[in-house]
Amino acid sequence: MRLVLAALVVLVMGCAIAGVGIGEAPAEREPAPTRAQVAAAAQRIRALGPQGRRLFADEGCDRCHSIAAIDAAGKLGPRLDILDEDAEDIAESIVDPREHTADGYPERLMPTDYAQRMSDAEIRALADFVTAASGGEADEDDDDSRRGRGRGGGGEG
Amino acid sequence: MRRLLEPARLDPLILAVLALAAAGVLVAGLQHARLYHRGYAEVQVVGALFFLNAIGSAAVVLTLILRRAWLFVLGALSICVPSLVSIAISHSSLGFLGFREGGYDADALIIVIAEVAAVLLALAGGAAAAAQARSRA
Numbered sequence: 001m002r003l004v005l006a007a008l009v010v011l012v013m014g015c016a017i018a019g020v021g022i023g024e025a026p027a028e029r030e031p032a033p034t035r036a037q038v039a040a041a042a043q044r045i046r047a048l049g050p051q052g053r054r055l056f057a058d059e060g061c062d063r064c065h066s067i068a069a070i071d072a073a074g075k076l077g078p079r080l081d082i083l084d085e086d087a088e089d090i091a092e093s094i095v096d097p098r099e100h101t102a103d104g105y106p107e108r109l110m111p112t113d114y115a116q117r118m119s120d121a122e123i124r125a126l127a128d129f130v131t132a133a134s135g136g137e138a139d140e141d142d143d144d145s146r147r148g149r150g151r152g153g154g155g156e157g
Numbered sequence: 158m159r160r161l162l163e164p165a166r167l168d169p170l171i172l173a174v175l176a177l178a179a180a181g182v183l184v185a186g187l188q189h190a191r192l193y194h195r196g197y198a199e200v201q202v203v204g205a206l207f208f209l210n211a212i213g214s215a216a217v218v219l220t221l222i223l224r225r226a227w228l229f230v231l232g233a234l235s236i237c238v239p240s241l242v243s244i245a246i247s248h249s250s251l252g253f254l255g256f257r258e259g260g261y262d263a264d265a266l267i268i269v270i271a272e273v274a275a276v277l278l279a280l281a282g283g284a285a286a287a288a289q290a291r292s293r294a
Contacts, residue, residue: 006223108261112260
């Protein structure tokens with residue numbers, strides 16, 4: 001009896017640890033960008049300057065999101081290099097992720113305190129970085145939108 | 158140390174309590190393995206810890222099946238308590254090893270409930286087993 005029970009535990013846990021029948025991360029179902037798209041994104045990111053990329057790493061975004069151009073390989077959230085959103089939409093998704101959860105992804109995973117942790121300028125820099133990575137449109141009305149939103153916790157400006 | 162490795166003769170009720178604790182450890186281990194393959198594998202360090210949690214949980218459950226009750230209680234507490242603390246920290250603004258989560262979804266709640274139950278039942282079973290051992294001595 002003990003042997004059967006032990007064998008059952010080893011079998012069930014062995015299958016789970018090997019990933020048998022568990023499926024894949026939702027992000028793995030998304031198409032990866034082409035080599036040309038990655039190269040173009042890398043160029044746009046270089047042209048943008050280091051702040052957005054630094055924030056992306058410092059805030060732990062790369063733990064959950066993929067951007068091939070910077071070798072970010074997170075799979076818990078949607079790929080960010082194939083988005084079709086402008087900088088304003090991305091900034092709103094950072095500040096209020098519950099309102100913008102992509103289909104098929106966990107609804108409560110992304111922290112909701114970025115507006116308290118980061119200044120408006122930092123959120124804008126991060127959104128511009130993601131926009132550059134995805135090939136979307138940067139927000140040209142940067143200063144106006146920053147004043148208008150009025151979010152942020154008074155970090156670096 | 159010898160006591161940890163000796164097979165324990167336990168009352169059926171104590172064994173049932175520890176078996177329920179083992180079920181909690183097993184559910185939490187399965188859930189960690191599932192989440193590992195559903196995206197956490199790519200999270201630096203945290204992914205590896207999920208993987209180790211699943212392997213450790215299997216090993217701990219096996220110790221109870223092999224009647225090493227004390228080793229099971231020690232193992233269950235060694236896996237579940239740090240895991241619960243890590244979950245709490247990752248849900249705070251501090252973050253756990255640079256990883257932060259925004260809320261408790263169903264996957265996280267299953268782990269929390271299973272591990273809290275495992276800790277409480279392992280402590281209760283361990284205390285009852287100790288009392289039984291004292292009364293027999």
